[in-house]
Amino acid sequence: MVNFERVHEKLNEIPEDREQATSNMEQQEMYILHCLYHQLPTTDIDFSRFTVSAIDSAEAVFEDSVQFEDEDGNIRFMRDSAWGTIDATAHVMSNFESVKGIRFKPAFPLI
16 A cells, blocks of 8 residues: 655655756646647647647657557557656556545645
């Protein structure tokens, strides 16, 4: 069983100087990849959060994330890529929802 309080404590132990600041372009790219990954309808996408150049950059990031494609058309992504990060986060979040009988209320607003 995961001790979420312990996870929260460990996250708070990370010194602020080790936190990486993301550029505005990276934030735009991640938002675009998030929209693509979750197949958001256009009514749910905030188009003011990114520019046309960010779309081109996000496309390059997506293409660079592909590790290989098999003969059946299944695509594998590199784990340390931006797309791999979004995929891993989505899996973690869906696992939180599948835990029966346990409702975790985090002390931090990331979840």
